[in-house]
Amino acid sequence: MKIISVVNQKGGCGKTISAVNLSAALSKKGFKTLLIDLDPQAHATFALRKESIFNITDILERIAQNESLPETALYQSVSENFYFIGSRIGLASLEHKFSQRDDRLDILSLFLKAVSADFDYCVLDCPPNLGLITLNALQASEYSLIPLNICDFSLRGVEILKDIIIMLKEFKGKTPICFYLLNQMDKRSRFALTFIQRVKEQLGSLLLSTVIRSNVHLKEAAAYGKNIFDYMPESRGAEDFAALAKEILNITSGKAWTQLFLKGEKVDNVYVIGDFNNWQKQENYKLRKVGEDIWTLNIPLEKGKYRYKFLAGDAWLTDPHNKLSEDDSFGGKNSLIIVE
Numbered sequence: 001m002k003i004i005s006v007v008n009q010k011g012g013c014g015k016t017i018s019a020v021n022l023s024a025a026l027s028k029k030g031f032k033t034l035l036i037d038l039d040p041q042a043h044a045t046f047a048l049r050k051e052s053i054f055n056i057t058d059i060l061e062r063i064a065q066n067e068s069l070p071e072t073a074l075y076q077s078v079s080e081n082f083y084f085i086g087s088r089i090g091l092a093s094l095e096h097k098f099s100q101r102d103d104r105l106d107i108l109s110l111f112l113k114a115v116s117a118d119f120d121y122c123v124l125d126c127p128p129n130l131g132l133i134t135l136n137a138l139q140a141s142e143y144s145l146i147p148l149n150i151c152d153f154s155l156r157g158v159e160i161l162k163d164i165i166i167m168l169k170e171f172k173g174k175t176p177i178c179f180y181l182l183n184q185m186d187k188r189s190r191f192a193l194t195f196i197q198r199v200k201e202q203l204g205s206l207l208l209s210t211v212i213r214s215n216v217h218l219k220e221a222a223a224y225g226k227n228i229f230d231y232m233p234e235s236r237g238a239e240d241f242a243a244l245a246k247e248i249l250n251i252t253s254g255k256a257w258t259q260l261f262l263k264g265e266k267v268d269n270v271y272v273i274g275d276f277n278n279w280q281k282q283e284n285y286k287l288r289k290v291g292e293d294i295w296t297l298n299i300p301l302e303k304g305k306y307r308y309k310f311l312a313g314d315a316w317l318t319d320p321h322n323k324l325s326e327d328d329s330f331g332g333k334n335s336l337i338i339v340e
């Protein structure tokens with residue numbers, strides 16, 4: 001089961017709409033998909049008009065207490081291949097309940113491991129904050145989708161999220177691979193086009209090529225308790241989410257991704273140079289600046305062992321966020337990635 005968290009600490013940027021309609025699109029393409037509403041405000045639960053008997057709060061409480069889960073009625077069926085676990089306000093109090101536990105970041109992961117054989121994809125709709133529930137989702141997921149919209153795109157927002165992800169990498173050794181999604185674009189507006197261009201230049205391959213346009217049918221579908229494919233399959237919204245699912249399928253199948261970071265270097269550019277690019281400085285291996293001094297890049301790698309270094313301005317650096325390294329032939333060290 002591939003797990004994708006939809007995160008952004010801002011409300012209103014399109015997490016719920018993306019989580020619901022991406023899940024629907026994946027299920028329409030024949031992939032068995034589980035959507036979990038992790039927001040105590042339960043917008044996705046409302047959007048699908050599904051009041052589950054069992055919701056994620058009950059499930060996480062049981063997992064935390066080592067109690068067994070019911071064999072049936074754990075998930076609700078929305079449509080063919082599309083399953084759902086709802087939320088309720090009580091989820092907010094779990095954060096407090098779990099806060100003293102050593103395994104507080106792993107409770108959702110434990111549950112998802114238990115159901116992993118039942119689904120191809122699991123999509124997590126996160127709350128608009130970076131609290132314990134979101135950290136559980138980041139910890140559990142292999143990929144994160146970060147919706148951004150034109151009105152409130154700010155480097156600051158992206159930067160805080162990235163900081164959290166770097167912290168998780170240092171603390172737990174594992175982070176999701178992050179991709180950004182532009183949502184609520186009006187491609188007829190010149191301002192929007194300039195904006196898209198600017199974000200593309202800034203984020204490079206971290207930005208998905210699918211853009212979700214503003215589409216009133218997406219809003220209506222949510223209000224009627226439907227996903228866009230059941231509500232208005234011929235709409236632009238359905239077209240965009242089908243394209244998104246295609247792109248996500250492409251990203252998540254086959255390739256192993258490695259996410260690289262460099263933080264705290266006051267330089268104009270950072271490249272990663274190593275075995276995967278024959279130790280040549282190449283533009284598609286240029287890290288992207290996603291904050292004041294945070295640089296990042298996702299690279300797809302086949303199975304194998306790769307040595308690399310960062311070239312930050314004029315300085316060669318080993319990766320400070322990667323403990324694996326190997327001696328180089330100049331008396332220094334190369335960082336090391338092993339893809340199994």
Ligand SMILES: Nc1ncnc2c1ncn2[C@@H]1O[C@H](COP(=O)(O)OP(=O)(O)O)[C@@H](O)[C@H]1O
Nearest residue numbers: 011012013014015016017184213214215218219
């Ligand atoms: N592409 C879009 N076109 C039209 N309305 C949208 C679109 N994306 C989001 N919305 C609307 O914007 C509001 C916020 O979106 P939502 O997905 O709930 O954001 P979040 O979960 O990040 O808080 C909702 O009313 C939603 O219906």
Ligand SMILES: [Mg+2]
Nearest residue numbers: 015016039043
């Ligand atoms: Mg939401």
